[in-house]
Amino acid sequence: MSDVAGVGWWGEKPSPSLAWGRRLAASWASTLGAALVLGLGVGAAPAAGQQMDHAGHRMPMAEGAWRMPPMDPNMPMLPGLEMALPPVAPFLAAAGIDISTLPEARPSEVVEMAGGDTLDVDVSIVRRTLNGHEMAMYGYNGQYPGPLIQAPQGSTVVVRVTNRIESPTTVHWHGVRLDNAFDGVPGLTQAPIEVGETFVYDVKVPDAGMFWYHPHVREDVQQDLGLYGNLLVTPPDPEYFGPAHREEVLVLDDILMDEAGAIPWGEEAPTHALMGRFGTVMLVNGETDHGLDVRPGEVVRFYMTNVANTRTFNVTFGEARVKLVGSDVGRYERETWVQSVVIAPAERYVVDVQFPEEGPVVIANSIQAVNHFRGEFYPHVDTLAVVTVGGDPAEGSTADGYEDLRENAAVVAELDPLRAHAGREPEYTLETTVRVNGLPLPIVVSMEIDTLYVPPMEWNDAMPMMNWLSTGDQVTWILREAGTGRENGDIAWTFDEGDLVKIRVFNDPDSFHPMNHPIHVHGQRFVVLARDGMANDNLVWKDTAIVPVGSTMDILVEMSNPGDWMLHCHIAEHLHAGMMFDFTVRPAP
């Protein structure tokens, strides 16, 4: 069995930063511990006489103590686990602080920046009300999501981040090929920003597209509590994308709550280490009731970002036609019609949607969930947002030209030559697998039975009890290098600037309990050359791509940015369960 003790508190490579991790963990734990002693008296152990209300799956405990996450009341409790709790302490933000004293968070604001401009960003504790519950959460400049930063392509903007939450943090500029020192990975590119300290990020933005920023310290907690925002890098060409009447942002998220509020997070290590922490409340732009008014015929460009810990969404726009025009780092070779948008954690997609008819249009997450107990798929739809179409019709060539699908000659000229690499062997192959150590026996037995069939994707938390009880101390998710057998932080890759490196990622379906993984490469960009041996006929630059169970994905990474960079699964709990390593790109002589 693997020893996961080397996995740091915030998810960086265990060595040489382990000392930092332990110190920070101790720091945060001591802070929390003091708060708990003073305030709530929260502990990991259940109080004597606790009774699981199986009908409602509730434990009659204080808000800050462990409560079992909501689960289908028709599903029986796994025998032997009725009183089980995760073997870590529960954590809620601002424990011991009167929530009413916290500043109320406000919606995201747009910050237009020019090259050289400076933005001050405070990372702070805020008050939010979700589903009728006042909660302490985190915010960038007190906003949900954080400020939408707009910057012109090719510029460098300065973001001065001050940490005013209760634990260390950093800011990672996801997908941005900026200078290595500002990538926001503690222990690798910077020291964590301690409470009360400031770090200045020079954010160089060479590529157009919709990017995002988030912590790289306990993402499973800090990001889930609201620390995320978009960075829109605008190209100089006003016709970079086709015409649209307006542009909107859709930041997709979920948060795990029950009738008492947020289910606590794990303090020393993440809970939900098996499948990641699926939420029960859907959030769009931080809201539970996001809405939009548009005119009939209006073409709306949606910049979609998935900031959820683990949930992959299948987003539908009612009966409206959806034109896919861009993804993580720019435009596709060719625009295409799609019926829905499958967006994995950390991915971005850009779609143009025309709303022809008056009336409401529901933007929904439409999935076939799995009920492992019954052995069934079942349809499940969550409303994400409602578009109200009404008023005077939108007019002009924008509406008329919506039917056109563009081929982007410049993108084709840049990306098509990369197809020549489809035919050669990859330089490296990574296999994904998982090891567990110390999970309760009923969970292990149930998982072994369950793996008679593993779906390509986990769209929902089909085993919330087992998932909740698994922590990052008991589960090790693994990226294993084929050939050497090296795993996670032991993988040692060095490249030269300018290298085009082909990497194959194989999601091993024969591992103990496989799951889909969104693979993210820091500081570089890549194209997905092929999946399961089938060539990709419409390339786009990416920084994150999903690998379903059993599938093989070939990516070609352009090593264009010198420094030490991470490669990891972007399911927050998998990252903290070890599924990561770093590689080096040496500068060109």
Place this chain on the structure above:
Amino acid sequence: MRWSSLVLTPLVGVLALGVGGATLGAEWEACLQPASPEYYQFAMVPTGRVPGTGNARGTADVWFPHTPFGVAVSPDGSYRYEFRLRFERLRLPRQGSFVVWVTTTDLDQVEAVGELTDPAAFEGEVGWNKFLVVVTHEDAFDPEAATWQGPVVIRGMSRSGMMHTMAGHGPFEQEKCSSYGYE
């Protein structure tokens, strides 16, 4: 063999060399041989009801059709698959046709996919999470037929069909199946 894509991908790539423009040429597309993830392959098993087919064997390879998203689903979230049937020792009938169907596991939906004219290679599509592939012996292939009339020659079930209720089994041995709608 798990790494079937290792074998096939280089071939695809070699054929791709020198291909210009964004649109793949038809000849190149024809050469693409998607490598089915072995995990989702399933066996095609004869019924023995049709003379001369009892020793037939077959495999269904299953993969996602091309999608920008890496996983192909319909708007309701159902997986979309392409499949390829490969049979051995399956002789085509002298009279009538072998017809390939897909159906849900409870047989409430049936679709005719096509006539099996090459036992070594037949490709089709299916949009259900759990499904059966059924080959029957019909008088003729009728793409509008609601279901089959002739005997089943050979059939197989998607890997997802192995996902079965735990009621009454394993750790849920004490759960009564009847409580969950099972008889």
